[in-house]
Amino acid sequence: MGNIQRLTLDGKNYVLLSEDDFEDLIDGLKADAIKARIAAGEETWPAELVYELFETDSRIRTFRKYRGMTASQLATAAGISQPYLSDIETGKKTGSVDVLKRIAIALKVDLVDLVASEQDDQA
Structure with a gap:
C-alpha cells in the first residue's frame, strides 16, 4: 500500500488512501470471502x-x-x-x-x- 493518511474531522478518525489502494483492499476482502466459501466446502470448477x-x-x-x-x-x-x-x-x-x-x-x-x-x- 502506498501513502496512507490519518485524519480527524469533527472528532471522528478517518483514513485517506488512494483509489488504487482502496480497490486492492476491496479485492483482498472479496478474495478472503471466496477462500472461506471454498474452505467451507463450496465446489469450484476447473x-x-x-x-x-x-x-x-x-x-x-x-x-x-x-x-x-x-x-x-x-x-x-x-x-x-x-x-x-x-x-x-x-x-x-x-x-x-x-x-x-x-x-x-x-x-x-x-x-x-x-x-x-x-x-x-x-x-
Missing part, C-alpha cells in the same frame, strides 16, 4: 469446464459428462426417460421447469447453471 460451458450447445450434456454420468444414469436420477433427456440435450425439447430442476439436482448444480443464455455468458 477452468476447462468453465470455458466449455461458454461454448457448448448443451450445458446439461457438459455437466453430465463432467460428473461422469451416462445419459441413462442422469435420466434415471432425474426420473425421466433417456430419449426425453436426449431431446433436451440436443435442443429438440426445452423441458419443463420441474424436469430441469430435477436434472439440476441430479447434476448437483443450480438451475441457473443449466439455463444460462449466451447473452448471460457475455455479461
Whole structure:
C-alpha cells in the first residue's frame, strides 16, 4: 500500500488512501470471502469446464459428462426417460421447469447453471 493518511474531522478518525489502494483492499476482502466459501466446502470448477460451458450447445450434456454420468444414469436420477433427456440435450425439447430442476439436482448444480443464455455468458 502506498501513502496512507490519518485524519480527524469533527472528532471522528478517518483514513485517506488512494483509489488504487482502496480497490486492492476491496479485492483482498472479496478474495478472503471466496477462500472461506471454498474452505467451507463450496465446489469450484476447473477452468476447462468453465470455458466449455461458454461454448457448448448443451450445458446439461457438459455437466453430465463432467460428473461422469451416462445419459441413462442422469435420466434415471432425474426420473425421466433417456430419449426425453436426449431431446433436451440436443435442443429438440426445452423441458419443463420441474424436469430441469430435477436434472439440476441430479447434476448437483443450480438451475441457473443449466439455463444460462449466451447473452448471460457475455455479461
